[in-house]
Amino acid sequence: MLKSVFYFVIFPGFLFTAVVGLLVSWIDRKVTARVQWRVGPPWWQNFADFVKLLGKETIIPQGTSRFHFITPPLLSISAITLVSTLLWVMLINPHKSFLGDLIVVVYLLMMPAMAVVMGGAASGNPLASMGASREMKLVLGYELPFVLALIVPIIKTDTIRLGEMIRFQAEDGVVIGSWSGIIAFLVAIVCMQAKLTLVPFDIPEAETEIMSGPYIEYSGPALAMFKLTRAMMLFVLPVFLVLVFWGGFGQGSFWSVLLGILKYVVLLVVIVLIRNTNPRLRIDQAMRFFWGLVTGVATLAIILALIGA
Amino acid sequence: MDLMLYPIVLPIAVGLLCLAMPRRVKGIVERTALIVSITIFGLTVFLFSQKPLHWMWDANRFLRLDNLSGFVLLAVGLFGFLIVLYSIVFMRDKIYSNIYYAYLLCTIGIASGIVLANDLVLLAVFWGLSGLTLYLMIGIAGAGASAAAKKALVIVGGADSLMILGIAIVWFLMGSFTIDRISLPVVGLLPVIAFLCLAIAAFAKVGAMPFHSWIPETAEKSSIAVTAFLPASLDKLLGIYLLARITMDLFIMDKTLGLLLMIVGSLTIVAAVMMALVQNDLKRLLGYLVVAGAGYMVLGLGTGTPAGIAGGLFYLLNSAIWTACLFLSAGAVEDRANTTDLERLGGWGPVMPITFVVCLVSGLAISGIPPFNGFVSKWMIYQGLIELGRGGDGLWFVWLVAAMFGSALTLACIIRLIHATFLGQVARMPDEVRDANSEVSPSMWLPMIVLAGLCVVFGVFAYAVPLKHLIIPAVPGVSYLGFWSPGLATLLIVVGVLAGVVIYFVGRASNVKESEAFIGGELLREGMRVSGVDFYRTIRDFGLFGNAYKGAERSLFDIYDLGGRFLFYFVQGLRRIHSGILPTYLSWMLVGFTVLLFVFMG
Numbered sequence: 001m002l003k004s005v006f007y008f009v010i011f012p013g014f015l016f017t018a019v020v021g022l023l024v025s026w027i028d029r030k031v032t033a034r035v036q037w038r039v040g041p042p043w044w045q046n047f048a049d050f051v052k053l054l055g056k057e058t059i060i061p062q063g064t065s066r067f068h069f070i071t072p073p074l075l076s077i078s079a080i081t082l083v084s085t086l087l088w089v090m091l092i093n094p095h096k097s098f099l100g101d102l103i104v105v106v107y108l109l110m111m112p113a114m115a116v117v118m119g120g121a122a123s124g125n126p127l128a129s130m131g132a133s134r135e136m137k138l139v140l141g142y143e144l145p146f147v148l149a150l151i152v153p154i155i156k157t158d159t160i161r162l163g164e165m166i167r168f169q170a171e172d173g174v175v176i177g178s179w180s181g182i183i184a185f186l187v188a189i190v191c192m193q194a195k196l197t198l199v200p201f202d203i204p205e206a207e208t209e210i211m212s213g214p215y216i217e218y219s220g221p222a223l224a225m226f227k228l229t230r231a232m233m234l235f236v237l238p239v240f241l242v243l244v245f246w247g248g249f250g251q252g253s254f255w256s257v258l259l260g261i262l263k264y265v266v267l268l269v270v271i272v273l274i275r276n277t278n279p280r281l282r283i284d285q286a287m288r289f290f291w292g293l294v295t296g297v298a299t300l301a302i303i304l305a306l307i308g309a
Numbered sequence: 310m311d312l313m314l315y316p317i318v319l320p321i322a323v324g325l326l327c328l329a330m331p332r333r334v335k336g337i338v339e340r341t342a343l344i345v346s347i348t349i350f351g352l353t354v355f356l357f358s359q360k361p362l363h364w365m366w367d368a369n370r371f372l373r374l375d376n377l378s379g380f381v382l383l384a385v386g387l388f389g390f391l392i393v394l395y396s397i398v399f400m401r402d403k404i405y406s407n408i409y410y411a412y413l414l415c416t417i418g419i420a421s422g423i424v425l426a427n428d429l430v431l432l433a434v435f436w437g438l439s440g441l442t443l444y445l446m447i448g449i450a451g452a453g454a455s456a457a458a459k460k461a462l463v464i465v466g467g468a469d470s471l472m473i474l475g476i477a478i479v480w481f482l483m484g485s486f487t488i489d490r491i492s493l494p495v496v497g498l499l500p501v502i503a504f505l506c507l508a509i510a511a512f513a514k515v516g517a518m519p520f521h522s523w524i525p526e527t528a529e530k531s532s533i534a535v536t537a538f539l540p541a542s543l544d545k546l547l548g549i550y551l552l553a554r555i556t557m558d559l560f561i562m563d564k565t566l567g568l569l570l571m572i573v574g575s576l577t578i579v580a581a582v583m584m585a586l587v588q589n590d591l592k593r594l595l596g597y598l599v600v601a602g603a604g605y606m607v608l609g610l611g612t613g614t615p616a617g618i619a620g621g622l623f624y625l626l627n628s629a630i631w632t633a634c635l636f637l638s639a640g641a642v643e644d645r646a647n648t649t650d651l652e653r654l655g656g657w658g659p660v661m662p663i664t665f666v667v668c669l670v671s672g673l674a675i676s677g678i679p680p681f682n683g684f685v686s687k688w689m690i691y692q693g694l695i696e697l698g699r700g701g702d703g704l705w706f707v708w709l710v711a712a713m714f715g716s717a718l719t720l721a722c723i724i725r726l727i728h729a730t731f732l733g734q735v736a737r738m739p740d741e742v743r744d745a746n747s748e749v750s751p752s753m754w755l756p757m758i759v760l761a762g763l764c765v766v767f768g769v770f771a772y773a774v775p776l777k778h779l780i781i782p783a784v785p786g787v788s789y790l791g792f793w794s795p796g797l798a799t800l801l802i803v804v805g806v807l808a809g810v811v812i813y814f815v816g817r818a819s820n821v822k823e824s825e826a827f828i829g830g831e832l833l834r835e836g837m838r839v840s841g842v843d844f845y846r847t848i849r850d851f852g853l854f855g856n857a858y859k860g861a862e863r864s865l866f867d868i869y870d871l872g873g874r875f876l877f878y879f880v881q882g883l884r885r886i887h888s889g890i891l892p893t894y895l896s897w898m899l900v901g902f903t904v905l906l907f908v909f910m911g
Contacts, residue, residue: 008801009808054812061826063735065659070813071806078805082798100688104798107679110717114678117724121732124656125826129728133844136724140848143717144710151706160695211829221813284847302706 012088014081021231022046028234028272035276046231053224061124061217068122073218073225076115080229083108084236090162091239091249097163105162105240106150109195112229113139116204119226120214131213134283135204138194141290142201146191148298152184153244155305162243169247176245180304185245187298189267192237193274194286196230200278201286238267313356313364313372316349316382316421320389324414330407339397342410346393349417353386363427370487373427377557377622380779381550382424384629385543389417391756392538395637398752399534399644405449409535412449416442416543423547429476429486432551436472436510439547440465443539450532457530460869461523468513468520475506479559488554494561504566507555514548515603516540518577522867525584528596528636533643536592537636541599542629549606549625556610557618557785568704570611575711577604582718584861586725587849591639591649594726595632598675601715602628608708609690614700615786617693623780624686627674627767631683634671634760638664641749641757642730651726656735663754665731667761672727674764676720680799682767682775687716725844769799 007013026043033040060069083105089096113135120132153175154160157168175181194201204213215226242248242263249263250256281289323345327338356362360379364372374382393413400406419442422435443465448458476486478499483491495504513520524540556562556570578601585597606628609621641664642657643649658665674681677688691709698705748754767775849858860866 004797004801005804008804014805014808058821059824060821062823063656063659065662066821068658068665068732074806074809075802077809078802081805082801085801100692103688103691104679106713107677107684110720111678114720114724118727118732121724121728122658123826124732124735125828127828132724132728136721137845137847140717140721144714147710147713151710154695155706158699160692216827225809225812284850287847288851306703 007089008081008085012092013085014077016088017081017084017232017235018228021228021233021235022050024235024268025231027268028275031269031272032276050224050228053219053227054221056220058220058222059217064122064124069119069217070222072115072119072122073222073229076112076229077225077232079108079111079115080232080236083240084232087162087236087239087243091166091243094163094166097161100160101162102150102154102160102165102244106147109237109240110139110143112233113195115229116214116226119218119222120216123214123217125217127210128214128216130210131204131206131216134206135197135214137283137287138197138201138203141287142191142194142294145187145290145294145298146195148295148302149184149187149191150244152180152301152305155302156181165244166248170250174245174247178305179309180301181245183297183301183304185241187294187301188241188245189270190294191290192241192267193271194290195237196233196271198271199275200281202280203283203286206280234268234271238264238271241267311364311372312352313362313374313425316352316356316386317418317425320345320349320414320418320421324411324418327407327411327414332404332407335406338407338410342393342414343397345414346390346417349421350386350390353382353421357383370427370489371431372425373489374425376782377553378424378550380622380626380783381546382421383779384546384626385417385420385424388538388542388546388629388633389413389420391633391759392534395537395640395753395756396534398750399640400532403532409446409449412442412446413538416446416539420543420547424550427488429479429488432488433469433473433476436547436551437466437469439544440469443544446535446539447527447531449535450530454527454530454532457523457526460526463872464520464523464869465513468510471506472510475503475510478503478506488558491559492561493559495563495566500560501566504555504560507559508552508570511548511552511555512573512603512607514544514551515606516544516548516600517573517603517607518580518600519866519868521577521581521600521603522869524600525588525593525596528599529590529593533592533636533640536596537633537640540596541632541636545599545603545606545625545629545632548603549610549621552607552610553618553622553783556613562613564613564702567611567613570607571708574604574606574608574611575708575715577601577607578715579604579711579718580866582715582722583854583857585722586718586845587858589651591642591651591654591726591730592636594651594722595635595639598635598719598722599628599632601719602632602675604715605687605690605712608712609693612690612693612697612708614693614696615784616689616696619776619780619784620686620689620691620693622783623682623689623776626775626779627682627686627764630760630763630767631671631674634667634757634764635675637753637757637760638668638671641753644749644753651729654730656732658731661731661748663748664757665727667754667757668731669727670761670764672723674768676723677716678720680768680796680802681764682771683716683764685768685771685776687712721845728844769796 009015023043026041026046029045030040060066086101086105090101117132117135120128120135153165156175156178157165159165159168169175176185197204205215206213215223218226242260246263249260323341327341330338356374357379360374360376362374363370393410396409400409403409416439419435419438423432423439426432426435440462444458444462447461448455479491479493480486482499482503483493485491493500493503495501509520516524527540528536581597581601581604585594585601588594588597602624606621606625609617609624612618639649641661642654645661646654646657648654670681674683677683690712694705694709694712848854
């Protein structure tokens with residue numbers, strides 16, 4: 001019990017994920033700045049932002065319940081911490097895997113988005129409601145192809161245990177070693193971009209249009225929680241994809257761990273590149289894109305996987 | 310008299326007695342109903358602990374209580390009691406309350422009869438009676454509900470006649486009506502027809518597509534207590550009980566019929582939730598979610614794998630819990646706001662905190678969010694589907710994606726419901742309500758809390774409580790389910806939230822200021838709100854979906870309307886013959902007599 005709490009709070013749970021998450025968001029900010037010919041922030045900028053927000057006062061819109069407004073950020077951060085703990089415990093020791101943990105992780109990954117929607121809805125602000133509605137529609141959009149894409153590794157490795165997926169890929173080659181695997185991986189990357197609500201899918205926030213949408217009324221520690229969740233997701237989601245499609249991070253030797261980190265960095269670079277080279281879509285365009293093209297491609301990947309390609 | 314007869318005879322007898330009571334003694338009727346329903350609930354608990362039981366009559370086993378009927382009977386008792394408790398306040402100023410309690414008690418007795426019957430004829434009799442009380446209870450809400458009641462009667466009653474046909478075929482083939490003596494392989498034309506007839510009866514009762522259309526109609530037009538009791542919980546229990554009985558006991562299934570069940574299940578899930586997504590009435594929206602829930606159970610039973618069947622049955626129990634809970638909280642909202650139109654609701658969360666939390670818990674449970682019970686039962690169904698894939702079924706991923714995507718869509722519906730009802734911008738709210746703490750009375754929120762509590766307990770302690778004692782004994786072949794322990798994860802999430810609270814306090818969260826909503830410096834005026842109606846307009850406007858929705862609005866997919874149209878078309882021909890001219894009729898009669906004469910004399 002105490003060990004689980006330690007896993008959850010210190011390593012590989014909250015503290016570890018938060019620190020790494022804030023660091024990788026700095027990489028994201030720095031690269032983006034360089035692309036735009038700016039200098040960019042120093043490496044500790046995200047930590048400074050977080051601490052500063054913690055010290056600010058909390059402003060709550062009139063007529064809303066404090067409880068409903070304050071809890072969603074906490075739920076979202078707990079959920080993402082739990083995902084990270086589960087993933088890393090399994091990456092370090094695949095035997096800890098339990099039946100159907102893949103499904104648990106998929107559901108838990110949906111929680112931060114739900115928290116944003118609930119928080120936005122609780123603000124009682126029309127712009128936040130608008131953002132919440134968009135966020136929910138975006139979730140509907142990407143969840144279908146995301147699940148479809150995850151079916152391919154299930155077919156390939158014939159299991160829904162993450163631990164066995166790691167072991168299978170270590171022995172019989174990674175999922176993206178096949179055509180169907182590559183296609184499904186690409187689909188999953190696009191869905192990941194939307195899960196992170198980064199450009200071109202930053203529709204719910206759309207700063208220039210609805211002023212951060214669901215976050216508009218948030219301030220102080222509550223906002224800090226939401227920001228931290230997003231930083232952590234930037235770390236956790238690519239790790240999840242690496243685990244499921246790309247054979248995990250390897251164990252033991254220094255080189256295999258380094259290779260694992262490299263895999264993560266590749267995904268991070270892809271995310272940053274997409275985000276810096278695309279304009280924002282409208283919500284109907286995004287949904288049409290996900291339910292049309294992306295779902296079609298994901299189905300193709302499944303068909304390929306079923307015939308063994 | 311044998312103890313097994315009491316849950317059937319007692320409520321029916323008391324119910325009939327209540328019918329004869331004058332309206333003045335309403336208080337007595339209410340109390341009697343409450344006492345009887347508690348007694349029945351206690352009795353079902355006792356019977357459950359004594360199972361297996363049976364009751365002989367004339368060398369035939371007439372009634373039987375085994376593991377499957379045991380937990381369904383228990384649920385019937387529980388829901389009967391909770392609904393009576395809820396109705397005491399909810400129905401307080403309705404003039405028809407005496408008849409309502411009478412019907413309600415009769416329904417409890419009849420439902421117990423269905424669950425306990427071990428004889429197909431007895432089953433069919435109780436089944437028919439339950440259709441009748443369904444009609445009567447829906448129609449109780451007055452003139453608006455009578456069309457819905459008629460629709461329910463036509464669909465459920467029509468399926469009922471098919472059931473009798475199916476039973477007749479079974480008798481023809483096996484020469485017996487006793488359920489535990491029959492085991493019929495579904496091979497050849499007659500057994501297949503018999504199976505389909507019985508399955509359709511179950512489909513109509515639970516509202517699987519295409520027999521669903523009476524449920525949203527009932528939900529919208531009838532009284533919420535009736536909907537929460539009948540289509541949302543009791544009819545689900547009975548219908549799926551029948552389906553489980555026929556797939557597990559009566560017939561020996563083969564793969565093709567399992568496939569049929571899975572097609573019906575998946576279609577029901579996705580289509581019903583897509584419909585729920587765009588409904589503008591709270592009750593109608595929930596009605597479609599009830600239909601979608603039926604899809605999951607049919608899908609689970611259709612897999613034919615032990616995990617899938619156990620998942621389907623667990624889902625049955627859970628869905629009865631959360632849909633009843635959702636309807637009861639909708640009833641609480643209606644009681645205060647006098648409307649269930651999503652456009653006119655909004656901002657009720659801070660005013661009705663208990664109802665809000667209860668609705669949120671059951672809503673998250675129906676969407677399958679861990680750690681609630683919905684997650685566990687859905688997870689078991691997914692597990693069953695994946696096992697099916699291992700067994701060589703090529704289409705398993707289609708069912709899996711339909712189920713998983715369906716649950717994302719359900720979540721979307723619930724979010725919209727929560728936003729439009731409890732959160733978002735406050736709509737027109739009576740002043741006396743806005744100021745006071747306007748929660749409904751304890752006898753209304755108590756059943757809701759019990760049900761929401763069950764959602765949590767059945768989720769967090771899924772294996773230790775419901776699965777071990779209720780579900781797994783009922784499904785042969787489930788020896789061990791490799792299981793996630795939701796308890797630890799729940800604990801960790803709680804730890805996370807507590808840690809967050811600590812951080813809040815470190816970060817001076819106690820230092821809270823209130824201010825007006827900020828919309829970019831503009832003035833926030835009265836009409837500026839995102840109502841529940843616009844939430845998913847984007848989806849409605851999609852080309853393909855747009856046409857499907859328009860079709861659904863013209864009830865192109867409604868078997869009742871389609872049947873009606875077909876019937877009128879058919880009747881048109883007959884109508885033309887009826888010209889109203891006497892000589893024509895007389896000459897027809899003459900022709901008829903001549904024909905008869907030929908037949909009988911020749």
